[in-house]
Amino acid sequence: MxxxxxxxxxxxxxxxxxxxxxxxxxxxxxxxxxxxxxxxxxxxxxxxxxxxxxxxxxxxxxxxxxxxxxxxxxxxxxxxxxxxxxxxxxxxxxxxxxxxxxxxxxxxKAHLKILSKxxxxxxxxxxxxxxxxxxxxxxxxxxxxxxxHPPAKDATTATPAASTPAGAGVTKIVAITACPTGIAHTYMAADSLTQTAAEMDAVELVVETQGSSAVTPVDPAIIAAADAVIFATDVGVKDKARFAGKPVIESGVKRAINEPAVMIKEAIAAATDPNATKVSAATTEASSSEDASSAAGSSLGWGKRIQQAVMTGVSYMIPFVAAGGLLLALGFLFGGYDMANGWQTIATEYSLSNLPTHDVMVDGSLMTFDHSGLSLYIGAVLFAIGQAAMGFIVAALSGYIAYALAGRPGIAPGFVGGAISVTLGAGFIGGLVTGILAGVIALWIGSRKVPRIVGSLMPVVIIPLLTSLLVGALMFLLLGRPLANIMTGLGDWLNSMSGSSAVLLGIILGLMMCFDLGGPVNKAAYLFATAGLSTGDEASMKIMAAVMAAGMVPPIALSVATFVRKNLFTPAEQENGKSAWLLGLSFISEGAIPFAAADPFRVIPAMMAGGAVTGALSMALGVGSRAPHGGLFVLFAISPWWGFIVAIAAGTLVSAAAVIILKQLGNKKAATPTPAT
Missing domain, CATH: 3.40.930.10 (Mannitol-specific EII; Chain A)
Incomplete structure (x- = not known):
């Protein structure tokens, strides 16, 4: 090399x-x-x-x-x-x-091994x-x-676990380290733990690094003999079920670098504590976060786990929303907006050799459509595919929340709960509730000790069966109608909004979209908007337009600011500004993250100000969007299109002006590039 x-x-x-x-x-x-x-x-x-x-x-x-x-x-x-x-x-x-x-x-991956050394x-x-x-x-x-390029083979383990006789009073620990990039922190954490363990008495530690280079799994015999497990990860642990039943210490990867001795001592204590947190047989790849790296506890709290699970559910749901929503928008583009009243008949009763005319019999009534022929038929087919995708969003949200909490055994009951939510009219609120319920119940059932002969059936049959039964019963007997009433009330409130109340909602949504630029608050606003989009009611489309417009503002505004006042930004930020505008036009709010991370106390308030202006204007002008994503590239699905552009332009100007003013009032020296030496 x-x-x-x-x-x-x-x-x-x-x-x-x-x-x-x-x-x-x-x-x-x-x-x-x-x-x-x-x-x-x-x-x-x-x-x-x-x-x-x-x-x-x-x-x-x-x-x-x-x-x-x-x-x-x-x-x-x-x-x-x-x-x-x-x-x-x-x-x-x-x-x-x-x-x-x-x-x-x-x-x-060859060079990654060298970098890891x-x-x-x-x-x-x-x-x-x-x-x-x-x-x-x-x-x-x-x-x-x-x-x-060491002369000898590099190793990630301390004294081999098999070298000490059983019963010698040695605590045997297996550790997993993993970071998002998988280049540096993964291996630094591994060696930090390994070297610290080597300096401690009566401790044997073996590390499996799940980085970007090849992963060598720990020998199952070593795992079986381990007294405790350490998960120092910022991403999901691969094949987590291998460690089922083992006492576990969980944190972010940086804590293993900064506090290896503390983590090892926690693992030693957990090995002899009958009440210690254990890896559940039902859990697999639940993700951890950067915030966990500073946690002092031995495991993530329930509040954090549920928050992460909801975010996982939203992340898995978004592809259904994006694909389905854009297909619906394309259906309208080809077939006309009135096609929504008869798409099912057109898509199923006509074909390429039997194209519809302007007049189509729908449910016993003759309807006249603006489009006809191939255009109307293709539009109906696209709309039908989009409706099929949108029909999964609540089930996907619920299923993957449960998956994040309980692993594979939670998927089926989560999807079942989501489908029941749709049947009962509980909507996305029901999906959130059933996802959490399914995950918690599946996790609890999976933690029960059962005979070995039953154990193999637990994740495939018993856990999904019992959890689906319990979640379904709870929804039909207790929770379904109250949640449906909440959804109905929410829908009525949205439809009744006009004037100042609609503008206020637009301001709130704009602030949320620009607060963390793709983080939990941003995703909460986006979920709120997309959840009602499949209904096709006017209020939901206005909310979708306000959310999408506000989310487009930060990258565009920062791009404008870097062009207008170049000297206020570092060379890297100036370069980032050259492409940020395109990300903004595509409704990718994350294009502003590098700027916000470098200077959050000036960038984020400026972006929120522009987002609030955009959300308010979008609502005030009655802008509606039939597409959940795509930004300026789905302008054909937005009405009135000029109101959408006006709202974005106004918010962009406010944010760009605000960030320039705040940068000027701040420490100019910090933002001025140092000359190369």
Missing amino acids: TQIITTDLVALDVDFGARPQEVIPHLADLVAASGRATDAQLLATDALAREAKSDTGVPGGVAIPHCRSEAVTKPTLAFARLAQPAAFGGPDGDADIIFLIAAPAGGG LARALVRKTFVQSLREATTAEEIVALVTDVV
């Missing part, structure tokens, strides 16, 4: 600035200047986008910003030893040792000290080369 670091990728005792937004572009410049990247700004933008997800500072005054990028042509490490440390969010303060790990976007070396104090004491770039290259 090509040498991963060379002397022209090393900068010693330099001042690259005090923030990641200043340091990372300088390191990207080194990579581009060495011929290993085609575009320094694109590389910097990708690295800063990764940085916005979670800080890359680690113990010891070290930071490891990293990313995959289309700009990178060879796997590369760029190194800087800073004269003035920078704030990378490390647990023990600012960092003066910075590695930029740049991986090609389409690269294989560097990450592991960074948890060794002697290696970091050697980096600080080096006097030449050649020394740095030699030190790094020694760890990424």
Whole structure:
């Protein structure tokens, strides 16, 4: 493999600035200047986008910003030893040792193994000290080369679990580490735990790293002999059912780097505690979050787990909404809006060889449509497919909430509960309730101890059967009608809104869409809008238009601001602004996240101000959208289209002006790029 670091990728005792937004572009410049990247700004933008997800500072005054990028042509490490440390969010303060790990976007896994070896070396104090004491770039290259191309095989385990006789008073622990990117934190957490365990008495620890490089599963015999399990992950644990019944300590991956001894001691305590949290036989890939990395407890609380489960359900539901809603919009485009009154008859009783005319008999009555022939038939077929997709949204929401809580055994009862919600008219509120109920009940049933002969039937037959029965009975006997009444009342309230009340709702939805730019609050507003879209009533379409318009504002506004007042933004932000407008026009609010992550106290309020203006104007002008996604590219499904554009333009101007004013009132120096050295 090509040498991963060379002397022209090393900068010693330099001042690259005090923030990641200043340091990372300088390191990207080194990579581009060495011929290993085609575009320094694109590389910097990708690295800063990764940085916005979670800080890359680690113990010891070290930071490891990293990313995959289309700009990178060879796997590369760029190194800087800073004269003035920078704030990378490390647990023990600012960092003066910075590695930029740049991986090609389409690269294989071989180079990721090498990058992971560097990450592991960074948890060794002697290696970091050697980096600080080096006097030449050649020394740095030699030190790094020694760890990424070691003479002996690299291992992630401490003393092998089988080496200690049974009953010797040794606590055996299996750990799983995983981060979203799978390049650095995954392996640093593994070695942090491993090295700490090696320094402790009567502890044996084996780590399985579920990173981007090849995953080598822990031997089932080692898992069977383990006294406790540690899950240090920011993503779902693969094949979690292997650990069923084991006491478990759960956290984000960064806690394993920062507090390995604490986590191991918690695992030791859990191994002898009969009341310790255990991995349920019913659970599989429930995701953890960055917030969990700072949790002091041994497991996630129920409130957090339910919140994550609802977000999982919404995430899985969105493809049904997007596909179905856009197909409905295309159906209207081809067949005309009046086609909604007879689409089922047209789609099922006509064909390509028997096309409908303007006059079609629908349910015994003759109806006249604006379109005819192939256009009307294709429109009806597209509408029928879209209706089929939209018919799954409540069931999908419920099913995948249950899945997030209880794994595969929760899927069937979750879908059943969602379907019952639709039957009873409980809608998406019923879907939320049945999803949580199904997940909790399935999880509880799965945690019961049963004879081995019954155990194999639990996840496939017994848990889905009993949970579906209980959820269905609860809905029909107790919950269905009250939830349906709530949905009816909500629908009546929405339909009755006019004037100032509609404008107020638009303001609230606009604020929610721009508060966390794709986060839970944003998704809650989007769910509220899409849930009623399948009904086709006017109020639901107005809410959908307000939500989509407000969500488009932040990326467009920030793009405008970077063009108008370029000097207020870092080079990476300026580059990001060149494409953010297109993301905004496509209704991808996440295009504003890099800006908000770098300067949340000025960017987020400015975006919320524009979002509120857009939501209010959209409602005031009576704009309605039959499409749940697509932004400006589904303008044909929005009426009046000019009102939609006016609302977005007004909000964009407000947000762009606000962020420029707030940036000017703030610390200009922090936003001004440091000259390259």
